[in-house]
Amino acid sequence: MAYTLVNLIALVVGLAFLVNGYVMVKQGREAIALFVVSVAIGSGLIFVAVFPDVFQVIATVLGLELKARAILVISNLTLFVVATYLFNRIGKLYDRLSRLNEEVSLLRTELEEQRDE
Template structure:
């Protein structure tokens, strides 16, 4: 029989919060599809684990671990690695876009000053 604890309730609440966050992104009309998908995956995963906590015993067996707590740590670390990699990639792209925008603003500013001088 499955035994539910406070951790399951917290996981369920946090999972629902992630799903609501993804819904709010779509409702606001922001075109952050990757962020929506990540939010949906994490929220859905947390809700799934909250409802079916014995799933990690299967993961522990497949990974060759003795305890399901270790399987939880391994999977959560892998998930954090994926999310951190995505965020670093996103930060790099935003930095490049900001650099290009600064260059364009500088060029426009110099053109405006040239036109004023004439």
């Protein structure tokens, strides 16, 4: 097994994802899904950094000729999952923001009515 600079970078980035997940939990955020995604990506990067030949096995299982194609397939699937999660999260935040704006508008109207009395 030959380790390269890419393995070191993957290890550092994986550790950064794990630290990010730890910091989120320590700060008391309620984003469990984001924590799980962070830990999964970080653990995956660390695993690939330590065992770089794992993609050759994945390429063989998927019936691909090259290890690089297996890396691209796994990367694209991971990005698809993360992007889907983020779009879902953005939609929920947009809905919450709309409700908050409605409530603020109602409170302003009520406050103005009370001032007029």
